[in-house]
Amino acid sequence: MSATGSTDVAAVPTRDLARLTLLGALVGLPAGVVAFAFVGAVHVLQDLLWTELPEALGTDEPPWYLVLGLPVVAAVLVAAARRLPGDGGHDPVEGLSMTPLPPVAAGGVALAALAGLGFGVVLGPEAPLMTLGGIVGVWMTSWTGVTGRARGLLGVSGASGAISTLFGGPLVAGVMLLEAGAGALAAAALLPPLAAAAVAYVLVTGFGDWAGVPVTGLAVPDLPEYDRVRPGSLLLALVVGVVAAVVIAGVKRLARALRATGPRVGRLPLLLASGAAVGALALLAGALGADPRDVLFSGQASIPALVAEESVGVVLVLVVAKGLAYGISMGGGFRGGPIFPAIFLGVGLASVAVAALDVSPTLAVAVGAAAGMAATSRLLLSAVMFAALLVGRAGLDTAPAAVVAAAAALLTVRLLDPPPRPA
Structure with missing residues (x-):
């Protein structure tokens, strides 16, 4: 940031x-x-x-x-x-x-x-x-x-x-x-x-009897209560944090490599090719059993369906397709924010454990959100706090795992993609 x-x-x-x-x-x-x-x-x-x-x-x-x-x-x-x-x-x-x-x-x-x-x-x-x-x-x-x-x-x-x-x-x-x-x-x-x-x-x-104006943010409803910290949860958080950082660092490298072709191919051709590639990735994911709309967009609305997905294969298809489409969208010259797609990738990686090992989806959301946000923004406390707000009272005990995930992601991404030294 x-x-x-x-x-x-x-x-x-x-x-x-x-x-x-x-x-x-x-x-x-x-x-x-x-x-x-x-x-x-x-x-x-x-x-x-x-x-x-x-x-x-x-x-x-x-x-x-x-x-x-x-x-x-x-x-x-x-x-x-x-x-x-x-x-x-x-x-x-x-x-x-x-x-x-x-x-x-x-x-x-x-x-x-x-x-x-x-x-x-x-x-x-x-x-x-x-x-x-x-x-x-x-x-x-x-x-x-x-x-x-x-x-x-x-x-x-x-x-x-x-x-x-x-x-x-x-x-x-x-x-x-x-x-x-x-x-x-x-x-x-x-x-x-x-x-x-x-x-x-x-x-x-809103305040008092006024309900406020409706703005759709990132929300995951009906999460089950996660009632105590388990040693395996910290290990999962460590793995998700490292893998999320590796994935997001790869996405950033793809985006930079694609952006570097802009002066040679021209802005409009690069944007057109990138837009077509994003659509093609969504269609390919649909052919492999995923919902194409879960590949498109920022990923905010798709997180509840992602953590509820029972097929490991579909989750992996979504992570791969989303990651490629995310890198192409950034590098192709589109404009928007980098955080929410990274949160989707982090939650998607944690959701592999939900589908394969019956891990709590509440833990997956907290760990994945913290890892994804920390890896792309390089902010530790913000990522942990946002993960805590995201899971709410049902996930109060996920905080230690979210800290581990965010710390692991931040350290890994700094190793893979060191920040530039001040002049």
């Missing part, structure tokens, strides 16, 4: 922190509205293209030509979006970025993300949500008189507010900012981003 676009705490006077915190809370409201509108638009587009359109064509499932063709259409739209200011958003191969984009980039970011996520490209919503939230923060503060690095802090607050709606509230968002080293944010300087995240999340969850 990139720490670029960071904010120097020393540049924010203590006397101004209360004002910045209030402004951060105000930024959280429009950031939450943007998050709701964006996620809602993705949901509507996916339903229109992948449910209503097949029904209009007289089929219950998307026919092969839609599975193959819609990602290709996405390629054309993303190519157009990347010609707009902002290049359609940040490159997902490099992870999440805190670098703020100007408000003029909002249209290109939204178009690239909606085209990819709605048409089946294997990337997540978190990166465009962060970017759009950051743009909201920059725009909101343009007329407040706040300048310099303090203005950048409020831009980060917009990003924090937007992603809190996906990651279960302000705590994960705040820990992600702190752990990523976003400008060496100290605890006090986290107040504006946390205030923004809290306001945005309340907009989603």
